[in-house]
Amino acid sequence: MDFSLTPEHELIRESAYRFGQQEIVPGLAERDRAHQSDRASLDKMAASGLLGVSIPAKYGGMDTDYISLGIVCEELERADTSARVVMSVHSGLHSLTILQWGTAEQKARWLPGLAEGAAIGAFALTEPNAGSDAINIRTRARRDGDSYVLNGEKTWISLSDYADQFLVVAVTDPEAKSKAAGMSAFIVDRSLKGFHSKAIKGKLGVRAGNTGSVLFEDVRVPAENRLGEEGDGFKIAMSALDHGRYTVASGAVGIVAACLDACNRYARERKVSGEEIGRKQLVQQMIANMVAGRDIGRLLYYQVGWMKNAGLRHTREVSLAKWQNCNFAFQAAHDAVEIHGAYGYCDEFPVERYFRNSRGAMIYEGTREIHTLMQAEYELGYRADKPLARMLPRWPFGQEA
Numbered sequence: 001m002d003f004s005l006t007p008e009h010e011l012i013r014e015s016a017y018r019f020g021q022q023e024i025v026p027g028l029a030e031r032d033r034a035h036q037s038d039r040a041s042l043d044k045m046a047a048s049g050l051l052g053v054s055i056p057a058k059y060g061g062m063d064t065d066y067i068s069l070g071i072v073c074e075e076l077e078r079a080d081t082s083a084r085v086v087m088s089v090h091s092g093l094h095s096l097t098i099l100q101w102g103t104a105e106q107k108a109r110w111l112p113g114l115a116e117g118a119a120i121g122a123f124a125l126t127e128p129n130a131g132s133d134a135i136n137i138r139t140r141a142r143r144d145g146d147s148y149v150l151n152g153e154k155t156w157i158s159l160s161d162y163a164d165q166f167l168v169v170a171v172t173d174p175e176a177k178s179k180a181a182g183m184s185a186f187i188v189d190r191s192l193k194g195f196h197s198k199a200i201k202g203k204l205g206v207r208a209g210n211t212g213s214v215l216f217e218d219v220r221v222p223a224e225n226r227l228g229e230e231g232d233g234f235k236i237a238m239s240a241l242d243h244g245r246y247t248v249a250s251g252a253v254g255i256v257a258a259c260l261d262a263c264n265r266y267a268r269e270r271k272v273s274g275e276e277i278g279r280k281q282l283v284q285q286m287i288a289n290m291v292a293g294r295d296i297g298r299l300l301y302y303q304v305g306w307m308k309n310a311g312l313r314h315t316r317e318v319s320l321a322k323w324q325n326c327n328f329a330f331q332a333a334h335d336a337v338e339i340h341g342a343y344g345y346c347d348e349f350p351v352e353r354y355f356r357n358s359r360g361a362m363i364y365e366g367t368r369e370i371h372t373l374m375q376a377e378y379e380l381g382y383r384a385d386k387p388l389a390r391m392l393p394r395w396p397f398g399q400e401a
């Protein structure tokens with residue numbers, strides 16, 4: 001086993017960290033307070049090249065390995081969750097899923113624009129009446145000649161108002177022998193007639209990010225925009241979640257690191273009865289727990305990154321990493337508020353934002369309960385993963401990518 005990061009990894013960590021601190025953090029407290037998302041942050045991310053991480057050079061990507069994607073997510077979420085969410089939906093859920101399931105023509109058509117950031121991608125699975133039970137989605141895609149006609153509503157979609165294209169999962173065959181076998185996946189362009197989006201207001205966290213509903217009213221999608229075969233939709237959605245969960249797991253470590261940044265500073269400055277609070281053992285306990293969360297969390301996501309590089313199926317491992325790392329982040333943010341006392345309870349310090357933001361990640365990409373059940377089911381032998389028809393290309397990228 002080799003746990004060392006390469007000089008390329010260190011370089012990418014340094015540049016993602018610098019980008020986050022220089023381009024995302026300035027003005028963030030105000031944007032977060034005003035619930036204000038903007039396209040400018042996306043444009044900056046595109047200009048920095050970060051949207052092409054872990055995409056092969058032949059599609060205009062950075063050609064870096066999958067561990068690099070995790071490192072970028074960690075450093076971006078150290079700045080703000082909204083920036084990591086862009087990586088999750090654009091790079092994880094959307095671009096990597098096209099890299100895995102797209103035909104050669106589809107990859108050549110979509111990936112260069114996505115890697116460059118000329119087009120922003122998103123992922124639309126959840127519906128008003130189907131979240132954890134995504135198997136019960138109702139959005140319908142009816143074949144009509146050389147197109148599919150989409151009708152339905154998706155909700156809680158990150159980047160709903162900014163994305164140019166959406167990976168949408170819909171029912172193509174309501175009579176199929178199983179619900180999963182009746183679903184297909186499509187890349188839907190927001191410029192198509194009958195596509196609408198609407199932001200969700202009043203969120204607890206990720207306030208500098210955009211989340212909303214998307215509505216399809218007789219949206220005519222060309223058949224060549226179908227990803228995989230008819231009936232592959234549910235499998236494609238689950239593959240997408242393998243990639244998305246990886247970005248959430250690695251990002252969660254960034255929240256722990258940010259809590260440590262803030263608490264290291266504060267615990268050495270703030271004095272109680274003439275002594276730095278960092279000297280108090282119960283404060284040290286909380287700091288020590290954060291250190292454990294950061295370092296265990298890194299091992300969990302590095303393992304998944306390594307499995308991605310090796311072309312191995314990793315649904316169990318990424319579920320474990322996502323579940324545990326989100327718990328670490330939430331606990332760290334809770335303790336960071338504690339360490340800051342009353343100052344942790346207002347937005348003069350960033351820790352209250354970490355606390356609100358870390359809560360959302362325990363809901364999206366599989367709730368805490370869903371991951372708990374998954375882990376128990378794997379252990380008890382009630383769940384096992386079969387090889388997929390198409391796997392994410394291993395790294396270094398070869399001809400098959």
Ligand SMILES: Cc1cc2nc3c(=O)[nH]c(=O)nc-3n(C[C@H](O)[C@H](O)[C@H](O)COP(=O)(O)OP(=O)(O)OC[C@H]3O[C@@H](n4cnc5c(N)ncnc54)[C@H](O)[C@@H]3O)c2cc1C
Pocket residue numbers: 089123124125126130131132133155156157158159206211360363364365366367368369370373
């Ligand atoms: C900020 C944010 C961004 C999001 N972005 C996206 C996105 O980009 N694309 C997208 O498609 N979706 C997105 N989502 C939606 C998210 O994936 C769903 O909210 C999530 O899957 C949970 O579904 P639900 O909200 O309908 O909760 P429900 O499924 O209704 O769950 C409610 C409660 O019941 C529990 N529960 C459900 N089933 C079980 C069970 N079998 N056993 C035990 N307990 C159970 C859950 O754990 C939860 O506590 C986002 C959500 C948020 C909050």
